[in-house]
Amino acid sequence: MPLLEAVRLALSSIRAQKLKSFFSLVGVLIGVTFLIAVVSIVQGMNVYMTDKFAGALIGVNTFQLRQTPNFTMGNTTEAQWREWQRRPRITIEDAAYVESHMKTPVIFARSGYDRRGVAWQGKLAKDITLNTVDAEFFQIKHWNIAEGRAFTPQEVNANAEVAVLGWELAQRLFNGRDPLGQTISIGGLPHRVIGVVEKQGNLFGISMDKFVVTPITSPARRLTNRPHVIDDLQIQATNPALMRAAIEEVGELMRVRRGLKPSQPDNFQIQTAEGALSAWDKISRILFLALPGLVGISLVVGGIVIMNIMLMSVVERTREIGIRKALGAKRSDIMAQFVVESATLSLTGAAMGIVAGILLAFVIRAVTPLPAAVAPWSIGLGVGLGILVGMVAGVYPARQASRMDPIIALGHE
Amino acid sequence: MTDDVIIKLAGITREYTMGTEQVRALRGIDLEIRRNEYVAIMGPSGSGKSTMMNLLGCLDTPTGGRYWLNGHEASQMKDDDLARVRNKEIGFVFQTFNLLPRASALANVELPLVYAGASGRDRRRRAEQALQRVGLGDRMHHKPNELSGGQRQRVAIARALVNNPSILLADEPTGNLDSTTSEEIMRVFGALHSQGQTVVIVTHEPDIAAHAHRVVMLRDGRVDSDRINPPRATGVAA
Numbered sequence: 001m002p003l004l005e006a007v008r009l010a011l012s013s014i015r016a017q018k019l020k021s022f023f024s025l026v027g028v029l030i031g032v033t034f035l036i037a038v039v040s041i042v043q044g045m046n047v048y049m050t051d052k053f054a055g056a057l058i059g060v061n062t063f064q065l066r067q068t069p070n071f072t073m074g075n076t077t078e079a080q081w082r083e084w085q086r087r088p089r090i091t092i093e094d095a096a097y098v099e100s101h102m103k104t105p106v107i108f109a110r111s112g113y114d115r116r117g118v119a120w121q122g123k124l125a126k127d128i129t130l131n132t133v134d135a136e137f138f139q140i141k142h143w144n145i146a147e148g149r150a151f152t153p154q155e156v157n158a159n160a161e162v163a164v165l166g167w168e169l170a171q172r173l174f175n176g177r178d179p180l181g182q183t184i185s186i187g188g189l190p191h192r193v194i195g196v197v198e199k200q201g202n203l204f205g206i207s208m209d210k211f212v213v214t215p216i217t218s219p220a221r222r223l224t225n226r227p228h229v230i231d232d233l234q235i236q237a238t239n240p241a242l243m244r245a246a247i248e249e250v251g252e253l254m255r256v257r258r259g260l261k262p263s264q265p266d267n268f269q270i271q272t273a274e275g276a277l278s279a280w281d282k283i284s285r286i287l288f289l290a291l292p293g294l295v296g297i298s299l300v301v302g303g304i305v306i307m308n309i310m311l312m313s314v315v316e317r318t319r320e321i322g323i324r325k326a327l328g329a330k331r332s333d334i335m336a337q338f339v340v341e342s343a344t345l346s347l348t349g350a351a352m353g354i355v356a357g358i359l360l361a362f363v364i365r366a367v368t369p370l371p372a373a374v375a376p377w378s379i380g381l382g383v384g385l386g387i388l389v390g391m392v393a394g395v396y397p398a399r400q401a402s403r404m405d406p407i408i409a410l411g412h413e
Numbered sequence: 414m415t416d417d418v419i420i421k422l423a424g425i426t427r428e429y430t431m432g433t434e435q436v437r438a439l440r441g442i443d444l445e446i447r448r449n450e451y452v453a454i455m456g457p458s459g460s461g462k463s464t465m466m467n468l469l470g471c472l473d474t475p476t477g478g479r480y481w482l483n484g485h486e487a488s489q490m491k492d493d494d495l496a497r498v499r500n501k502e503i504g505f506v507f508q509t510f511n512l513l514p515r516a517s518a519l520a521n522v523e524l525p526l527v528y529a530g531a532s533g534r535d536r537r538r539r540a541e542q543a544l545q546r547v548g549l550g551d552r553m554h555h556k557p558n559e560l561s562g563g564q565r566q567r568v569a570i571a572r573a574l575v576n577n578p579s580i581l582l583a584d585e586p587t588g589n590l591d592s593t594t595s596e597e598i599m600r601v602f603g604a605l606h607s608q609g610q611t612v613v614i615v616t617h618e619p620d621i622a623a624h625a626h627r628v629v630m631l632r633d634g635r636v637d638s639d640r641i642n643p644p645r646a647t648g649v650a651a
Contacts, residue, residue, distance in 0.1 A: 005527060016515055323511045326472060327572070328500020328528040330493045406472050410511065 003340065010341035013313075014348065024309035025349030027302025028389055032350045032382040035295045036357020039378035041364060042287050044371035049280045050273075059140050061240050063247055064232040064271040065090060065098065065254065087267045088258070089225075095233045097257050104246040109137040109234045110216050112224030116187040118212055120173045128169055129211040130186060132221040137213065138164075138197075140236045148180045148195030151215055159217040163191035167199040168209035186212060189219040232271075247272065299385060302349065303393040310342050310397035321401050322409025331402040338401050342394025343387050350386020354379055418481075419579050419611055420446035420469065425478035425488075426634075427464050438464040439475070440634035446580075446613065451606045453622035454615045456631035463584075465631060466615040470505060470582050471498045483579040500528050504573025508585035510565045512557040512572075518544060519553040522572045529576060543571040547601055563594035570601055574610075581605065583614045587621055599624045 014021045058064065068084040095110050102108075111133040118128045131137065138150045147170075151162050163184060170179050170193075179193045191214055200208035214220040216230070225231060237246045247270055254268050314321070321334060329337075361372035427439040438461045446452055456462045467473040468480065471487050474495070480488040483502050490498065499505075512521045522540040531539070544553050547567040557565050566586060573581055583602070587595035603624060606612050614625060622628050623642065630638040 012515065319511070320513060323513065324524070324528075325496065326470070326499060326505050326511070327525045328496050328576075330496040330528070332493075333496075333528060407467050410472075410507070 003336075006336055006340035007344055009337060010344035013341060014345055020309065021345060021348070024305055025302070025345055025352070027298055027305045028346050028349030028386055029302075029353040029356065031295050031298030031302055031389075032353025032386060033356040033360060034298060035291070035382055035385070036354055036374065036378050037360040037364070037372075038287065038291050038294070040357065040361035040372040040374045041370055042284050042291075043375045043378075044361075044365070044373040045280070046284060047373055048371045049277055058271065058273040059234070059236060060142065060273075061243055062140055062234060062236040062273070063243070063250075064234050064269075065094075065250055066232040066269045066271055069269050069271055069275065070232075089229045090231070090233060090268065092228045092230060094254070094257060095230060098233065098250055098253050101253050102246075102249060104242050104249050105238045106242070106246050107136050107139060107236045107238070109134040109140050109236075110230045110232075111137060111234055112216065112221065112229075112231045114224045116212075116220075116223055118169060118173065119185045120179075120182060123173055125169055125172045125210070127210070128166075130220060130223060131211060131213045132216045132218065132224045133213060134216055136236075137234065140234050143200075144198040145195045146198040147178075148193070150195055151213075156215040156217055160215055161189075161191050161218055162194045162215065163218075163220075164195040164197060164213045165193060166197055166209040166211035168207050169212060170196045184212075186214065186220045187223045189223070191218060191220060243272075295385075299389050302346070303389045306342055306346055306390060307393040307397060309345075310338060310394055311400065313341075314338065314397045314401045317401075318404065318409045321404050322406050322411075325404070325406035326410060334402040334404075335398045338398035339391055339394040342397070343390035346390025346393065347383065347386040350382050350389075353386075354382050357382070417447045418445050419448050419450075419483050420444070420613075421479075421481040422468075423479045425468065425475045425480060427461075427468065427473070428476045438634055439468070441478070442634075442636060444629065444636065444639075446611065449606070449609050449611055451602075451612045451624075451626040452614070453625035453628045454613065454631065455617060455619075455622050455628055456637070457617065459633075460631040461634040462615055462617070462631055464634075466582070466584050469580075469613060470503055471495045496528075500525055501576060502579040504570075504576065504578035504581045506566070506569050506573050506581065506583035506586045508588035510557070510562075510569045510589070512565060512568055514557055517554050517556055518549060518560065518568045518571075521557070521568055522575050525572060525576045539575055540571070543575040544568070546574065547571045561594075562590050563597055566590065566594075566598050567601065570598075570605075574605070580611045580613055583612070585616055585618075586614065587616075587618070595621070 064070070067087050067089050092110065095108070099108050111131060113129060113131050115127050116130045117124050117126045119125070135151055135153045135156050138145075145164070146167065148164075150164055151160060155162060163186065165173075165179060173179065173184065174182070179196060182193050183190050184193055197209075197213075202208065235246060235250060237243045251266065251270060255266065258267060260267065324334060358374050361374055364370055365372040422442050422444040425439055425442040426437070429436040429438060442465070454462060454465060464473070468475055471482065471490070472495075474490065475488050478488065479486060482498060485498060485502070487495065487498055513524070516524075519537070519540050522543050523536045526536040526539060541550070541553065544550055547570050549564060549567050549571065552560060552564060557568070560568065581602070586602070587598055590598060599621065602612055602614070612625075614621065616622055625642060627639070627641050629636060
């Protein structure tokens with residue numbers, strides 16, 4: 001019997017018993033829903049983490065030379081923590097040494113940061129990220145200026161008392177009024193506002209627009225670090241292919257400058273976006289490990305339910321089997337009929353599960369800050385698993401059916 | 414064995430084990446049926462009638478002896494070959510019609526062609542022809558429960574004919590019908606026979622057997638008598 005015929009037959013018997021069919025495929029439905037929804041969320045998170053998180057916090061093609069990592073992953077041991085604290089700070093002189101010896105084409109920006117209150121005419125915005133940086137910082141961050149301008153290298157050299165505001169800070173302090181030319185107080189030190197950075201949006205519900213940027217030579221510099229000390233040297237390769245070479249060269253230069261022997265480990269940190277993402281990698285790996293378990297249990301249960309329904313169906317349709325055999329159906333025809341019916345039933349469940357999973361992913365995206373992106377491969381996998389579960393579950397009932405004695409089957413009431 | 418012999422049974426025996434007891438349903442049957450014969454197989458219950466019907470229909474194989482159907486030796490066949498013979502050589506008509514309840518008349522008649530591997534268009538054309546032959550050209554899309562008993566049995570006959578079988582094998586075909594409808598169905602069999610179809614009817618009703626041209630009587634698993642019926646005065650309607 002041709003496959004198409006068998007599928008048509010299967011669909012008609014599923015339609016004939018809609019409610020029973022639905023209950024029998026609930027297990028597969030739930031399993032596939034899980035599969036699609038979890039994969040969608042994890043994939044969505046992946047995209048989010050690599051595009052936004054890494055891009056926003058570190059910058060594209062960028063790495064940082066630091067004393068200690070700024071993103072710690074998992075548990076840090078006491079000994080590790082103490083080793084980090086014993087490391088020398090990164091100094092202006094370290095930065096100058098690396099900048100002057102570097103051969104790989106890169107852009108540098110020294111930076112220091114802290115959290116401070118910023119005030120204007122009696123209004124105070126608390127807990128604002130203060131960045132004291134080189135002019136190249138704007139280029140490294142890919143920040144566009146919404147109003148006014150960024151400061152220039154000349155202003156950095158001239159110790160200019162200027163500031164560029166994050167979009168939300170500007171809103172809070174000036175509330176629609178023009179901030180350009182106004183003098184704000186950063187931790188009590190006056191700076192003139194020369195620009196506002198374009199809105200960056202949220203990351204995990206945290207605003208990315210609550211910051212103020214001043215030259216690394218401005219008075220605010222005193223608030224971030226001791227003289228000659230910086231928090232990090234930000235280094236951006238001019239193209240992605242140069243990243244690895246740049247990272248290695250910076251490491252080499254720092255080891256030479258600090259006179260480290262080959263046996264001694266680095267006493268500085270090179271922080272990359274991949275490094276920051278390793279914690280997320282760990283979480284997504286655990287989710288992907290747990291996923292087959294979750295989906296597997298639902299599918300096994302779903303398969304058992306389908307097998308039972310099919311066994312019942314075989315008994316109920318004994319007479320039909322007898323008729324088909326009398327009219328010339330071979331064992332393989334009867335076998336195929338029930339396996340295809342079981343697979344069709346299961347596939348119907350999988351299809352409903354795919355729809356439910358996609359809907360669930362969209363609901364999650366709508367009501368939580370978690371993004372969700374439906375992965376095409378998970379749909380393919382859902383379809384494949386649906387068919388597989390149905391076929392496996394259908395084999396035993398189909399064998400029972402195919403082995404029926406037509407005489408006994410025809411006599412069955 | 415001449416070309417004309419469509420069924421040949423030689424020393425057929427069939428034994429069953431029921432519990433610890435050995436039942437000898439058929440105890441050595443020799444029988445020949447020629448092309449275009451119209452035969453009734455009769456006998457009281459327990460005579461081996463049903464076993465005979467199952468063997469002739471290739472639903473079962475004999476314990477001993479040999480059975481040729483249209484030149485094929487069916488007594489030695491395995492499952493799949495038996496299925497093929499049932500599909501190509503035999504057209505069954507049952508007492509209880511045995512139609513698939515959810516399928517239309519047309520789909521029921523198409524069923525043997527599905528297993529014969531015919532294409533969809535060919536199936537439909539041949540099924541329509543078979544239904545027209547039994548006078549149901551206007552009921553093709555009705556489900557069995559929308560048809561009368563007589564009409565259902567006509568659908569079953571159309572289904573039995575659709576593969577051009579060597580024999581039409583009917584098991585108590587009027588057992589579930591009133592006498593008027595029974596006559597109507599017997600007229601269909603008569604017409605088919607007059608068009609050249611070989612017909613074998615298993616029945617315990619003398620009225621039905623009277624339509625046949627030859628009556629084989631079974632008793633205790635043996636052929637008790639085998640005689641030619643006198644031509645009926647009423648004749649057969651073509």
